[in-house]
Structures are given as structure tokens and as C-alpha cells.
Amino acid sequence: MSYTVLSNEQVEQFLDQGYVKIDNCFKKADIQDWIDLAFKRLGYQPDDATTWIESKVHLPSINHIDVADFSPKAWGAICDLMGGMDRIKTPVQWRDGFIMNFNLGADQPWQSPSPKVGGWHKDGDWFRHYLDSPEQGLLTVVLWDDIQPRSGGTFLATDSIRPIARYLVEHPQGLTPTEAKFGKLIDQCQDFLEVTGEAGDVFLLHPYMLHAASQNPSGVVRIITNPAVSFKEPMNFNRSNPDDYCLVERTVLRALSVDQLDFKITQGRELITPERVHRQRKMMEEQMARLE
Template sequence: MSSSNSDNHSGHTLSEAQKSHFLEHGYIKVPSCFTRDQASSFTSDLWTRLGMSPTDKSTWTTERTNMPWHKHVSVKEFSPRAWSAICQLLAPESGSEEEGDVRITNGGNGVYRSWSDGFIVNVGRDGFDGREIEDMEEGERLRGLGGWHVDGDFFVHYLDSPEQAILVIPLWSDIKPHGGGTAIACDSIKHIAKYLHQHPSGLTPWFKPTTDPTEIRTFFQDLAADTSRIRTKSIIEATGEIGDVYLIHPLMLHSASENLLRIPRVITNPPVMLKEPFNFDREDGKYSLVEKKTLRELGVKEGEGLKGWKIEGERMPWVSARIKRQEAERQKEKERLGSDSA
């Protein structure tokens, strides 16, 4: 679909089909949320910041780069269509965009209501050039990836954690199959939710006790590899066109994938944080679509909740190696941008 034909300047009312798809699979793709011109402008200094050339593969020395951010734009202004859909997923049952909007916190300088230029770039690697793409089922190909995780490496995790209310993936480049699209495992939400429910004292971002600082993804990798829990057909690659936005349940297991095509793939992964934790014991039974999906995967009957459930640990931040690494990289990018403009 051509971005010139999209009406990204208006909100987007989720259809019943989209709501049903989210409750069944744990994600929706909202097409044409911003234009190609918007994307081009927002990514205009990307290659300078990377210290690479978009036309010279010999400069593509890093397969995947999680870039630090330098600027933010308001999602509501930049992409009302995406913002409206986000709010509706977080609003009480049958709630409006406005009812979802009031649940989302601002954070410092509105960071949780904005998208940054902290791009995640995947250019593949030399060994992929000329490589024949194997003819196998998509899920089978993706299952063996080594980066499976759930988002939120900056806080201690509970079932109701508000810090990562929804996983948002705007596409800043076209992404074809085998082109490095994020892999998601739709069957995983059930198992992630159950594990968090069983650990009300909290877990690190790597699903270890909070006394264990080890950053290793064993829990997630083992889950992704388990064909008895994760069906092959439930593992898909998030492909699409510039301006498409994936909205994914926060407990969805996902992974970076291999960019076999070596067409630069650019996405971001902006956090959305709630003012209050998710509530799985609402007196009126009016749960948001995200809450309903969590409860459904825990085997709770429609309209019912987790009576009396509460966390038993302290909500606290977590400083990961990625956060430390990106702060160091931000300083390097500032130097590159400064020398380029001189």
C-alpha cells in the first residue's frame, strides 16, 4: 500500500477483527501509520551516526546495532493512527482512545508518549551475500535464533509490571521475508505469564531471582526451543512496509532475526509505560485487551480476574549492560555528528 494513500493524520478505531486477532495471537499490525517522507526525514542522519555508508557494504562492520537516542517526537502528533491504536489496547473494555490515553504516563520529557531515533539497524553480514535461502517453514527457521527474550531490561519484572505496557515496533524501512524482521512466538505469552504468576517476588529481566545479576537468556532460549510448548506455526517474522507498526503483548517472546537479504532493516522499539500497574482483579470486570489476553493465557474465565493476587517484592529499576553500552555509544555519535557538521 502506498503511503501517499494512507490517512495517518487521523486516529484509528480498532475493528472487531483486530481485537479478536490480538486476543487470539497477541499482536496486531496497524498499516500506514506514517508516511515515507516522515520516515526519510526522521532517519536522515542515521548513516552518519553509524559511521557507515548506505551504498558501501565494506563499511557495514556491525551486523546489528542498537543505536542510542538523541531526539524524540510525540507519537500523538507524528502518528495519531498508531497512538489511537495503542490507547485502545490499554483502555478498559470497550473504552475509548481517551480512556487509554489517561492510563499512560509521561515520563521525563514525555518519553513514554514519544518515539525516539534510537534505531535498531540490521544490515546482515558478509557471509549472507550470495547465500542460498533454505526452503523451510518460517517458524522452523526462526526457532533456532539465539536472541529470544521479553522486553524490559530496565526493571524488575512482575506479572502486572507497568513499565513495559505494550511492545511497539514501528517499521522505518521495508522488511521482506528473510530481511531481518523481528521474530515473535505467539504461543509464548501463556508460558511467560504463568512463570511470572508463579514468582510474585519478582524476577530480573533474564527471569532469574533478583539476587542473580547474570545476563543470560537460558530461560527464554529453552522455551523457544520447546516444540511441546511453542508450536512452529506460532512463530512468525514481523514483515511489512515503511509506516507499518506492530503492537504486541508485553509478554511476547521475540528475537532479532538474520537479515539474509542484506537490505538495511531499520526499526525502533519505543517503550510505553502505564501510570499504574496492570490490574487483574477489577471490581467492574472491565479489563483492557492486554489484561484480557494475559488472563486468558492464565486460564481465567472471561470477565473474571485473579482474586486477591498481588506482588510480594519491591518494584525497582534494573541497570543492564545494554544501558551502559548505549550511553558510551551516544558520546561517540555526538562526536561523529559534530565532525560531520563542521
Template structure:
């Protein structure tokens, strides 16, 4: 499934693109069009688009292996086999859209986002080898061009997050309202390389779980739609394996070592994420 070049890119840069990863584009388009009725906006009247950035709660699900068989195969190749994956994490494609209707600062000059930088995984205490959120699939539910609201990733951040976690075996929270947490904005500011995740509807990006990213400003006249999920493993990463997966290889490369015997010094635990009143959530 994955070419040698794609495997190398994931290990070195922390992401890979699966073009046309979603098989049923008609169903994806139907779910997308339903958002107009759910939020009550008129697709032909931009004056009704009151909120610039909206998250839609999940109300409908479809079997992900049927919707995206090539994506599931690629995930298996990245983590060392689908038998290592907690199947519940890739079982369904939910209509959990993030939509940017028209989202940019007062200045019309393009710029990187000033806020919202994060790594996914706020619902558990993060460790270097955590089995949760090891891969983040990002699904493009509309065509997205440069400067048109694409998610922006910082490939250098994978190494910075990995090294920070290696230095904190007691665990780190992924949510900025809790302590200890990542110095996420310092990490983002120190990264020189950024990539806009542009593409066609149905394209799927697979990102390393440590990837710091944010939604880019949408200077286009059209709303952009993305969906994401989180791939989890049954067991923690084995960073001292004699046969590491591509995911483990990428993590070790981020650390600058060939093997790492990591042991957390605090219990693993799930947490309830604090409510973020700054986001518009539509049920």
C-alpha cells in the same frame, strides 16, 4: 479505530498491525538516512558495513501523538483508555534505530535465530501485573520482507510468560545476567508458532509486553531499520476487574482464567541494566 477482528487477534495472539501508523514518512526517512553519517558507513559500499547488527542511541525526538495519532488511539483502546497511560512513555518518537545491515549465519538456509530471544522490560523487576512495558510498539522504518531481517515473535510465549509470572509473585528479572530470570530459551524452544513482522515503512505493530521475540536474520542485500518503544501505565493491571481492558483480557486468556487476584510478594523496583558488550551502540 481497531476492528473487531484486530481486537480478537490481540486477545488471542498478543499482537496487532496498524498499517501506515506513522503519519510523517518523510521525517522518518530523514532520520533513517542520518544513520549513515552517524556510523560512518558508505551506503553505496557494502564493504564499509563492518558491523552486521547496530543499535543507535537516541539523539532526536518528535512528538509521537503528531507522528502517529492512529497508533496512540489504538494503544488507548488496548489498555482501556489513554488516561491510564503514563504519558511520558508515548510522548516522543526517538531516532533510536536498530539496524541490520547484513545479518545471517554461515549457512544460507533460512532459520530461526539461535540467540537474542527476550521479552522487553529489563529495567524493572517483572510481576504479572507490572505497569511497565505493557505494550511494545515496533515501528518499521523501512520496508521489510520475509527473510529480510524482520523481528520474529512467538505468540505462544505470552501464555508461557504469564503463567511463569503467576507462579513467581516474588518477581522475575527480564535480564538474563540477573537472578531469578526467565528460562527464556526453554520458552522459545517450546513454541511451535512464529510470525515474521514484515511490512511497509511506517507500519507499526503493537505487541503484548509478554511477547518473546528476536531479530530475524537478514538475507537481503539491503539494511533494515526498526524502532521500538515501551508503553507504561500509571497503575498496575487489574486482573480481577469486572470490566477488563483488551490487554487485561489477553493476559487472563493467557492464564486460562476469567479473573486473577494477583498480589506481588516483593517490592516493586527499577534496576540498572547491565552493559551488553556484544552489541554495537552508536551515539
């Protein structure tokens, strides 16, 4: 199978470790306005840590761009992983709902990624989780600014795809995000990675990837977003032509050590409104009042 952006090494890395890093997907200068606006919305100064009231903030979004127009490279890589644009639910957008880690846990001794660190989770607080769930086809981490080591870069458990896949196979009735407690499977993981890179780099992650926020003692704010990309249809692990499996599906089959799987859900699909939505609505009202 040929890919437009991904190298053979990147394909293998995704199949084995559930992630690829696509560098240089955009220029920071092109989005500096969004960052400036984020600080205004919060009433914080970028270079004055005494103005940073909260140590970590997940902003509601105001602006958005279409990824296909803004970053053909990132879009090409997303299509490579998900089996082409016909399978992807559009529009695929990036927004300025930044997740800003100002100085989380800066007063605590540094902890490298391990099962002892708290907060490990699988994304997807808005749907009932099945092995084939289409809602989260990819997890994306967009770096809107440079991230040095030990500076708030998200921790990834790059061997988490297998335990999550097994757990989901055992639950064809599905799991709500609260009942699933995916994070407890971190005890089965031992390969960890800290997200680092430059503004414009993008990590594309398997939807099952366990990850956690990290401490940021660096004095420099860490700015990412982590939008999901959705499939139009549920994943299919039992295709008549094996060439039709996309890389996200193949990663699941490889994690389960099978060539195909006749997986059927036994309950309905379900969308859930997470508490986050109410919290961000309130934040938006406060920020609009500040901007006026």
C-alpha cells in the same frame, strides 16, 4: 466496548495471538532525515555494504517525536489496547535510536523462526518482572523502512503469552531479567511470525511476547525501533467491573483461562540500570565526535 482504531478482527487477534499490525501510521518521507542522520552518525553509506562495519547496531537516540501528534492512528490503537490514555504513562515518544540489522548472520544458511533459533527474549531489561508490571504495557515495533520476508524482520512467537503468564503467576516475588531466563519458554511455543511490512507500519505486541532478532541476508538494511509503552499503574486482574479490563489485561486472563485473578506481588518493585545504557553512552560520544 468500542475502539477508535482497532477492528473487531484485530481485537480478537490481539486476545489470541498478542499482536496487531497497524499499517500506514506515517510517511517515510517525514522521517527520511532521521535515517540519513543515522548513516552519518555511523559513517556508513546506505547503498555500499562494504562500509557496514558492524552487522547489527542499536543506536542511542538524538531526536524524538510525540506519537499522539505524529501518528494519531498509532496512538489511537495504543489507547485501544491499554484502556485509554488516562492509563498510559506519558510522554509516549518515538526516537531515532534505530535498531539496524545490516547483514546479521548473512553468511549462515537461512533458519526459519523456531525454538532452535537463538536469542528469544521478553523485553524489559530495566525492571523486576511481575505478572502485573506496569513498566512494559506494550512492546512496539516501528518499521522505519520496508521489510521484505527473510530480510531481518523480528521473529515473534505468537503463542508465547500463555507460558509467560503461567511462569509469572508462579513467581509473585518477581524475577530480575537475568534470573528470569524467559527465553527458555520458547520450547513451549510453535506459532511463529516474521515481522514484514512497509515503512510506516507498526506492530503493537503484548508485553509478554517472546521475540528474537533474525538473520538478514537480503543486502538491504532493516531499520526498526522497539519502544515500550508503560502503564501509570500496575495491571489489575481483579477489577470489580469486568468492562474495565483493558485488552492487555484481558489477553493475560484469557491465556490463563480465568475470568479474574487475585494476584499480589510479594516483593518490592525495582528498577535496574541495564548494561545497554553504558554501551549507548559510549556510542553517543563516538558519534558526536564523528559528526563534528
